[in-house]
Amino acid sequence: MSESRPAGADRPYRVMVVDDSAIIRGLITRWLSQEADLEVVASAANGQAAVAMVKQADPEVLVLDIEMPEMDGLTALPKLLAARPGLRVVMASTLTRRNAEISLKALELGASDYLAKPESTRSADAAIAFRLELIAKIRALAHGLRTRSAAAPAPRLATPAVQTSRLSPREPVKLRAAGTARPRVLLIGSSTGGPQALAGVLGGLKKVRPGLPILIAQHMPATFTAILAEHLGRASGMPSAEGKDGDPVLADHIYVAPGDHHMQIVDTNGERRIRLTRDPPENFCRPSVEPLFRTASALYGAGCLALMLTGMGSDGLKASRTLVESGGTLIAQDEATSVVWGMPGAVAQAGLCAQVLPLAEIAPTLLRLIGRGTP
Incomplete structure (x- = not known):
């Protein structure tokens, strides 16, 4: 073992x-x-x-x-x-x-x-x-x-912040240009530390609605994901629930992948809907970020705006590469404000991110990219 x-x-x-x-x-x-x-x-x-x-x-x-x-x-x-x-x-x-x-x-x-x-x-x-x-x-x-x-002392944060880098210095993160198309969907992947980070980001969208559907793959068991969705609804002021098979994907609605299910977006007679599956785990995870990002990229292409928050491992890395190669934009939470810089670190170090940001700066940046924030 x-x-x-x-x-x-x-x-x-x-x-x-x-x-x-x-x-x-x-x-x-x-x-x-x-x-x-x-x-x-x-x-x-x-x-x-x-x-x-x-x-x-x-x-x-x-x-x-x-x-x-x-x-x-x-x-x-x-x-x-x-x-x-x-x-x-x-x-x-x-x-x-x-x-x-x-x-x-x-x-x-x-x-x-x-x-x-x-x-x-x-x-x-x-x-x-x-x-x-x-x-x-x-x-x-x-x-x-x-x-x-x-490392050098870090500023005190409202939530526990832990870095998971090697003790040797990292190579500087290489950024890429953000996509030029107007975003049409917001996708979020998260794991360890994700509930706190999600509440912080979505709470920052409460006063200015993004005008996009928001779909989240958070590594959590069943029961937890239903309660998480309720918490995020209170934090954001938006309708928020576990995604259900066949749900239409609506703007200013939050859909959380239910525990032990992958959540995808599919086209049904020209309408975007949610599909839930019990397909095998990806990266040992179900829900996994991969199916959500992968299917959204196929439907929305350059209209994808994606965010990778704190979490262990590298789930979502492969689909994130597909997403940005399709013209979409990816942002990652930075190491200093992540509980574990595994998932965001993986996409950042792969050079897939337009920006790598502290948690407090993510919501304003999303709004600017969507075109609803102050330039």
Whole structure:
């Protein structure tokens, strides 16, 4: 199960596990201890105990359960972040609507990521998937924290900002000219850190509607995506929901790819509509950014305006290349304001972006490109 040690992991990443189930704590501790680059420095059965020991344990990443006695995860979260500044917290919970709501609230309060626990660890496939995803998230967040610590101090941001660059300097990003056609659709890909970033960007479009349909592929399980859509509707003031198979693609409406489904745009008798599929995952993801960007490029061509926000991995890279080669325009979130600069970093370093911007500058830039902002 072990993977090669990432660049910069010269000593094990320090992890703390907080869960009221002794079985789950033991299982996660055993999994992580089998990885050469991970070390479990402490564990606790509730939030109160975690707060008492976090400063001395000094973890880089903390896996935090939601439902616990004495002090639950949501109550403990701000206390943990205050006691250990810079701590990266992964919320872990069973997949219920209530826990999905709490997880999204935790992201607003400073958690870095979330993870849905399998309903039963007796299912070998579910347990393996949970294990692999947990380890990948811990590595990405801890590596990014060390990279930021090794770099020059960055300004304080409203949401946690983590860089995931190598410790060696990067090559300068090469930009390309933006497309010249008027945008007709806005496409967004995001993953780790995406809910916070999406709310920030779409909230910036609230006063001046873009006049375009907005379609989002965010890596999230079912249940979470429905609640995310509701949150984005409140942030933007626009109708927002999970995309449904056959939905017409309407301007100033937000469509979020539902968990465990790919979302595409198709032409049905001259009308643009949404198609959902359960095709195999792409880049280990479903929903994936690839089908959304790929099918939109085929229909809208140079009318595509795309945005790649914070996220692990490189999902969307291949379709982004097709999009810009078709005359579309791609923008990426910059490294300093990304929770993980994987997806936006991949397209930026491939030279596909017209601009690479801090989160706060993205909404005004989108409006200018659409022709609804101040020149």
